[in-house]
Amino acid sequence: MKRIYLALLLLCSVTVFAQTDRATITGTVTDSTGGRVAAVDITVTSSATGTEIHSKTNGSGVYTVSSLATGTYKVTFDGAGFSRREVKDLRLDVGETRSLSVSLDVAGVATTVEVTPADGGLSKSSAEIGGVVHGSQATEIPLNGRNYVGLVALVPGAIDSGTGTQDQVRFGGLSDEDNNWHLDGIDNSGINHQYEKVAIRLQPSTESIAEFRANSVAYSADQGGTPGGQIELVSKSGGSRFHASAWEFLRNTYFDATPWNTKATVPTLHLNNFGANLGGPLLKEKLFFFVNWESLRQSQNLSVTGTVPSASFRAAVLAKSPALATILNEYPVGTAAIAGNANAVTWYGNAPSTDREDSGLARVDYRVNERTNAFIRYATDHYAVVSPGDLTGLGFTTLTTPNIVVGVQHTFSPTLMNDAKFGFNRAAFTQGETGTLPFSVAVTGAFTKLDDATGSVRYDNSFSFVDDMTLVRGRNTIKAGVTVRRVQENKASPSVPDEIYTYASTTNFLNNLMDSDSYSGIVPLTGQRKTAYFGYVLDQVQVNQDLTVNAGLRYEYFGVDHEVLGRGIVVDPLACANVICPTGTGWYKPNVLDFSPRVSVAYSPTRLHGKSVVRAGYGIYFGEGQFGNLGTPIGNLSDKYTLTQQQAPGLSYPTTPYLGAAATSFSPSGSPLNRKDTAVEEWTISVQQEIAKQTIAQVAYFGTHASHVFSDVTLNGINPATGKRPYTGYSTIDYRGSANDAKTNALQLGLRRDFSTGLLVSANYELSHSLDNGGIGGGEADIPQDINCHICEYANSDQDMRHYFSASTIWKLPVGRGHTFLGNSSRVADLVVGGWQLSGIGTARSGLPVNITISRSASALPDQLNKNQRPNLVPGVSVYAANKTPTSWFNPAAFSAPAAQVHGDLGRNVARAPGLWQFDTGVNKRFPVTERLGINFRAEAFNLFNVAHYGTPASVFAGSNFGVITTPFSSNAVGVGTARELQFMLRADF
Secondary structure (H helix, E strand, O other): OHHHHHHHHHHHOOOOOOOOOOEEEEEEEEOOOOOEOOOOEEEEEEOOOOOEEEEEOOOOOEEEEEEEOOEEEEEEEEOOOEOOEEEEEEEEOOOOEEEOOEEOOEOOOOOEEEEOOOOOOOOOOOOOEEEEEEHHHHHHOOOOOOOOHHHHOOOOOEEEOOOOOHHHEEEOOOOHHHOEEEEOOEEOOOOOOOOOOOOOOOOOOHHHEEEEEEEEEOOOOOOOOOOOOEEEEEEOOOOOOOEEEEEEEEEEHHHOOOOOOOOOOOOEEEEEEEEEEEEEEEEOOOEEEEEEEEEEEEEEEEEEEEEEEOHHHHHHHHHHOHHHHHHHOOOOOOOEEEOOEEEEEEEEEEEEEEEEEEEEEEEEEEEOOOOEEEEEEEEEEEEEEEEEOOOOOEEEEEEEOOEEEEEEEEEEEOOEEEEEEEEEEEEEEEEEEEOOOOOEEEEOOOOOOEOOOOOEEEEEEEEEEEEEEEEEEOOEEEEEEEEEEEEEEEEEOOOOOEEEEEEOOHHHHHOOOOOEEEEEOOOOOEEEEEEEEEEEEEEEEEOOOOEEEEEEEEEEEOOOOEEOOOOOOOEOOOOOOOOEOOOOOOOOOOOOOOEEEEEEEEEOOHHHOOOEEEEEEEEEEEEOOOHHHHHHHHHOOOOEEEEEOOOOOOOOOOOHHHHHHHHHOEOOEEOOOOOOOEEEEEEEEEEEEEEEOOEEEEEEEEEEEEEEEEEEEEEOOOEOOOOEOOOOOEOOEEEEEEEEEEEEEEEEEEEEEOHHHOEEEEEEEEEEEEEEOOEEEOOEEOOOOOOOOHHHHOEEOOOOOOEEEEEEEEEEOOEOOOOOEOOOOOHHHHHHHOOEEEEEEEEEEOOOEEOOEEOOOHHHOOOOOOOOOOOEEOOOOOOEEEEEEOOEEEOHHHEEOOOOOOOOOOOOOOEEOOOEEEEEEEEEEEEEOOOOOEEEEEEEEEOOOOOOOEOOOOOEEOOOOOOOOOOEOOOOOOOOOOOOEEEEEEEEEO
16 A cells, blocks of 8 residues: 555656646747747636636747636737737637647737637547537437437547437447546546436436537646546536527427337337527626536337247147246237248237436536636436336336535746535435246246346445646646545445346246346445545657647556445455455455556648648556446445256245255355456557638547456356366355456547537548457456356457447528628518528438357357357358348348257357437527527427338347337337437527
């Protein structure tokens, strides 16, 4: 521990900045001969509030102004013996370090006014792959569900493999658990997971977001804590004038197309989304406020589809195994026959679903004096949903997410600035299910799984302290900072017993021959605690007017998770002789050597008029993965066992006669005491070119290589030589470690046009390939079919999306009074022809890999570890049907069942699901009432062309519906992948 504190002390001794939620201007001031000019007075004026910040160039003609709120500014340069120079309409984005170098003319020349800098916003200070989404995109682009996360995948290096929720967005080929979500510089994650556990839409509301930045790979040392995407949201602030708005969005079934493959009643939908904003000054140029409230009410009658036993199979089971009547009666009665399958039919039904969400945000900004600014912001979201759980049950979830931050920025001198924040984040979560059996039932590859009523309760908190500073010395802008993050997780999971009965085939179910019975009892309410310490030093050197070098070192100590009362059963059969480690053993050993060097260069040659920049960067990035996976000792506090035919011969339902074997079938979860943090190498090279006014094109390559990646294996299988388990008295052991590797290489193409031109364009294409041996990071990993053949799992990643394209646009039509066309129209005519705006968002993506498996009895395997078993591949036969359709996607002739006691030879993830493309559009008309008051009407169409979006084909070989797609890509009312839906909005604003 001494080494840890020493490293932090060294970093604190040069405390500098990581204002990733704010912006920085830096540059050099020269005269007409190229000589650097010292002591130039610099005034930065906010267009929103009118407040001014003053600075000076140092002896090397270099200046830096940091801790600037996002927005538009005017920058004035005044030097003795020189004429004034002004740069107007300078847009500063979140996390941006904007290079702004100017040349001053000798006194007597008129003031030079430059409207927007000539470089168009090229990134000349770092090499990260990423981008910014402005508030206008969040509020003006047609966004199905109005969840800002749907816009994150518009950023270079990001992909959305799902419907636009946090758990489906990934960066650089890494896991969704490797992302870092911040609001105003403070933790805004789900804590147990990095993402929120449910798809809340209003935390925060799109109407309360000023803008956000998402950096994908190769970012500098001022960001970290995870190796994946760094998402920094900034809330809106009040300005020097009062602004307010109120709105409502409306949708219902009458405006929607019928979802693909709907067989029962057409799903109904009623959705109302409404809210209001208010912001302005409380004290002129001193005190400003902004408040936001937004709510949604959604009611649906969803289509539910499943594969259930046929009438003939039900009769056969009841005749052969009448004890299974309780289970059979839980399956609804299906009506649609399945070709070639007499045992199963398809059932189509409906179930109610209701969503209720209420969010709010309040922020106050205070300019204490010319050198000091402070703010406080509180946000919260209250979410509750009831929706179908399985075929018959109803699940319920509640989530409350209060988040607060207090920040102070102080300028000690023109060369020394500080930014400090303290924040609190909370996720209060409950989940359960009603109307189910007290246990789950899985007949592998045959019928839809029946769920039990398992649930969880957790109250997770994080406390963050962040202190950052900027120091300018000559041509060097030195930055550094320290973050302390304390995590508390108070949870009971499961809060009711969780048990699953597994039958390997319909034959085994007919004969009531159960393959396994896995049981986890109630875990008492426990309290996990952990404190992480991060620090960094970063030096940005303006070598000359063309070249900037950014070099830094970050240190991360993630701490060691533990239970506040010392509870927990530590299991590591590879390190502890008795499987269970001695009382008092730490959950794992600390990793104290997570040093992360980062370096990048940006070269923008003057001879190309500053309109081109070549960037390259490399860095090492660390992460601890999913916080929840660190707490395996907590899960072992409950009764846990796994019974199989080997431990309990004749195992069948009901299982009561066999529970005597549970005493010697404890099935704990373990993890290595010497676990390693994930380490990711990231590198990139890119070229940016301003090809038109405020229009930038980018060509980039990036790569990532992750080691010590999360792995999940099952230990304590049967030794074929002895017929016994190596660890006597235990059943299988779930062992979660860090034994995987993953790599990604990608080509990225991008085009961005700023909205200041009246036409916003953002388009990105990524061609990538991701490979791993079962894990991509965070908490995502596949259990191998053969624990003794790790290399057999090396294949395309589960998230290997080869092609990904996303684009968005907003166009204010230049028609009507004051515009290019019909600019002299009368007010009456302008009501018709003026104030129109078009917008759109689109995506096209290739399908994700599908792992084709086969249902086998544990006794047919050499170690009886029946996890993710695959069939054999028939050489020379395509895995796809000759003509791929939803009813025939895979070719059954390409596969065969392996012989007994042999694993299948088919590789992992050899097939792919269908791809997806969709275009959403909107048209908006503003009707001016007075100079400041207006009414907006908008109509939006999601999936305008009503493209059918198919789900994943059934992938269990020789099972019911193998190769058949029975469900759409999404059954949600919002997000990507729905049928065509129309939405209407009415808004009043001033």
